[in-house]
Amino acid sequence: MFGRxxxxxxxITGASSGIGEACAYQFAAAGANVILTARRGDKxxxxxxxxxxxxxxxxxxxxxxxxxxxxxxxSLISSIPSPLSSIDILVNNAGLALGVDPVSSLTDSAIxxxxxxxVKGLLYVTRAVLRGMKQRGSGHIIMMGSxxxxxxxxxxxxxxxxxxxxxxxxxxxxxETIGVPVKVTEIKPGMVETEFSVVRFGGDQExxxxxxxxxxxxTAEDVAETVxxxxxxxxxxxxxxxxxxANGQA
Ligand code: NDP
Numbered sequence: 001m002f003g004r005x006x007x008x009x010x011x012i013t014g015a016s017s018g019i020g021e022a023c024a025y026q027f028a029a030a031g032a033n034v035i036l037t038a039r040r041g042d043k044x045x046x047x048x049x050x051x052x053x054x055x056x057x058x059x060x061x062x063x064x065x066x067x068x069x070x071x072x073x074x075s076l077i078s079s080i081p082s083p084l085s086s087i088d089i090l091v092n093n094a095g096l097a098l099g100v101d102p103v104s105s106l107t108d109s110a111i112x113x114x115x116x117x118x119v120k121g122l123l124y125v126t127r128a129v130l131r132g133m134k135q136r137g138s139g140h141i142i143m144m145g146s147x148x149x150x151x152x153x154x155x156x157x158x159x160x161x162x163x164x165x166x167x168x169x170x171x172x173x174x175x176e177t178i179g180v181p182v183k184v185t186e187i188k189p190g191m192v193e194t195e196f197s198v199v200r201f202g203g204d205q206e207x208x209x210x211x212x213x214x215x216x217x218x219t220a221e222d223v224a225e226t227v228x229x230x231x232x233x234x235x236x237x238x239x240x241x242x243x244x245x246a247n248g249q250a
Contacts, residue, residue, distance in 0.1 A: 002232045006031035010231070011080075011087045013067055013125055014094030016043035018194030019144065022224035023091050028055045030228060033084055037065035037076065038094065059084055067094045067121030077128040086136060089231050090129045092122050093144040095162070097200040100155030111158050118162035123169065130173075133182050138235075140183040142227055143170045147190045147243060163188075174240070183238045185230045190245040191217040215248045 010027045014020035016038035024034050028051045036044050044062040051060050061084050065076050080087075095118045098110040126141060133139025148156055149163030170186040177184060191212060201207040223244060230239035 002030035002228065004232045004234070005228070008032045008088040008231075009035065009084050009086060010089040010091065011035040011037070011125075011129060012091040012093060013037050013065070013121075014144075015047060015062075016040045018196055019189075019192065019220045019223045019227075020091065020093040021047050022220035023093065023227050024051065025054075026221070026224045026228045027089075027231070028058045028060070030232065031055075031058065032089070033059035034061075035080055035084055035087070036060065036062045037067075039064060039066050067125055068116040070120075070124040073121075073124040073128050077125075077132075086132060087129050087139065089140045089142065090125065091142045091144070091227060091231075092125055094121060094125075095144060095196075097148075097156075097159040097196065099202065100200060102155060103157050106158060114158045114162050115165075118159070119165045119169075122166060126169070126173070130182070134180060138181050140185065140231055141173065142230060143184070143186045145170065145186045145188040147188050147245065149188060150243075181235070185239050186241050187223065187226055187230070188241070188243045189218060189223050190243075190249045191215065192220060192223055192246075193217040194220050212246075215246050217246045218244065 005027060010032045012020050012023050012034060015024045015036035024036055024047050027034050036047055038044055041064040048060045048062050051058055061080060063076050065072055067073060096114065098113055143166050145166040146163040148160045149167040152160045167186060170184055174184045197208040198205055226242055226244060230242065233239055
């Protein structure tokens with residue numbers, strides 16, 4: 001079933017931890033080559049070493065990238081070495097939530113960082129990769145949305161807005177690619193325990209843990225399995241939209 005991924009080139013943003021890192025291993029296990037990006041180059045190097053140890057035939061390229069810079073995104077995409085340069089699958093995963101603050105207490109910095117990363121960054125990467133996919137007449141773009149794009153929660157105004165935007169971008173892109181053999185998928189996870197959970201509360205582990213009261217959160221691997229499942233369907237079918245919740249999550 002995952003044989004369809006053998007030799008495919010997969011670009012993953014936010015591959016230095018959490019869901020992106022788990023996707024890197026699962027794509028590599030399926031024989032896909034991976035291009036891994038994030039800001040923390042040291043973390044990417046360690047993901048690369050693990051992949052090279054476990055799946056030596058897989059090609060891995062890593063590059064430090066802040067998706068908030070459109071020029072950095074464009075120059076990264078144009079400098080990926082052959083044979084990895086033609087991207088078959090993009091996993092648009094880089095993202096973050098900063099703080100759980102009511103609207104009246106939001107800082108400019110939190111607003112800018114979330115919207116610039118989760119919305120503008122995702123658009124920059126999509127735009128840069130889509131050009132090549134359209135030229136080649138094939139490709140698959142997988143967006144990491146969130147259930148926060150479907151429902152608001154107190155303190156989530158900016159993050160929810162950003163993931164609502166991911167949903168809107170996905171739907172617009174799907175409409176734009178009617179008749180073009182480029183697939184578009186959005187995965188909308190609920191609670192997943194990753195660094196995200198702690199970053200959100202500025203490093204306060206106790207507050208982060210309190211969110212999961214009585215519920216076992218999903219793991220990054222759970223979400224990565226769904227990403228790889230979507231990416232490995234037959235060319236004639238598209239897994240368009242997936243909502244994944246932790247069991248018991250409202
Ligand atoms: P992590 O914090 O573990 O991963 C986030 C990744 O995004 C990191 O690799 C980080 O790398 C990268 N990143 C953040 N900012 C930037 C930037 N400006 N440029 C490039 N890369 C960046 O959290 P998750 O794995 O949980 O999050 C992955 C995605 O899943 C996000 O889009 C998140 O919104 C989404 N999601 C998470 C849920 C959860 O409960 N955990 C639920 C629903 C969706 P680095 O810091 O090295 O740049």
